[in-house]
Ligand code: UDP
């Protein structure tokens with residue numbers, strides 16, 4: 343039977359934890375009683391160096407409720423690193439781990455469907471938001487724009503998927519081989535591969551408290567997303583440099599023509615041509631250097647170069663057995 347862990351990062355979440363615990367343990371209990379997951383399944387809260395009483399509350403909940411486990415980070419490291427730490431600890435104890443935010447904006451009834459797909463052989467099941475009408479216009483606009491920019495820059499992400507997903511132990515073991523320090527989980531997880539699927543749900547409002555993702559953290563996550571997945575910004579500089587250089591050649595011709603026609607002041611031609619040519623060449627040169635830095639950057643990550651899904655093979659004994667069966 344599947345041992346399921348729910349990995350829940352928490353930063354200053356004292357207002358929501360009691361309610362969250364009630365809902366999540368009701369869910370786990372019904373799954374345990376229905377014989378779908380083993381009784382060793384847990385809700386694992388990961389405290390990201392909260393400044394309020396979150397950790398004390400987790401300890402208390404753990405004493406009251408056998409389903410609650412807690413993991414405390416040494417200090418505030420942000421959502422992505424906390425979640426990663428939680429996943430790496432949980433995978434040693436579970437067959438499958440679902441990551442979900444503490445405020446339960448993501449519909450926990452999608453868990454059943456995620457389990458169905460896991461049992462049908464999926465290693466990763468992405469939760470995808472079908473509706474964002476409970477988010478403010480600003481949040482929706484910035485979030486959806488972010489996914490569009492990411493895919494324009496060549497990063498493979500699942501549209502409208504945040505970090506609500508199920509991952510099997512096997513997929514998590516592979517995630518561990520991605521050695522990057524700049525973590526943007528939803529971008530790396532799609533690089534793992536294996537059989538995956540999505541589950542749709544409606545996103546709700548926060549149970550209580552305020553968003554722990556103010557604009558500043560959102561922008562830094564977006565920047566991390568772009569820079570940790572793609573070297574396209576560097577390539578854009580190279581392209582821009584080449585374009586400016588081409589413009590400089592056009593300017594050279596234009597300036598020479600006006601010079602010959604005699605309609606300019608002395609010195610203008612040489613000045614304008616050198617500004618364009620130098621500007622273009624400089625941008626181009628920076629871009630070329632950037633290309634190499636980009637290569638170093640990708641090498642420095644030491645990402646796995648391949649991930650094996652399955653191996654079909656027979657052991658030596660099986661082969662000889664079969665051969666002897668065939669010859670009566
Ligand atoms: N979170 C965290 N560390 C941080 C910020 C947020 O662990 O530095 C957690 C937070 O407790 C929550 C999840 O990340 O479980 C998502 O945060 P939130 O719901 O505030 O983000 P939003 O839904 O507004 O994007």
Ligand code: MG
Nearest residue numbers: 443445447548
């Ligand atoms: Mg939230």
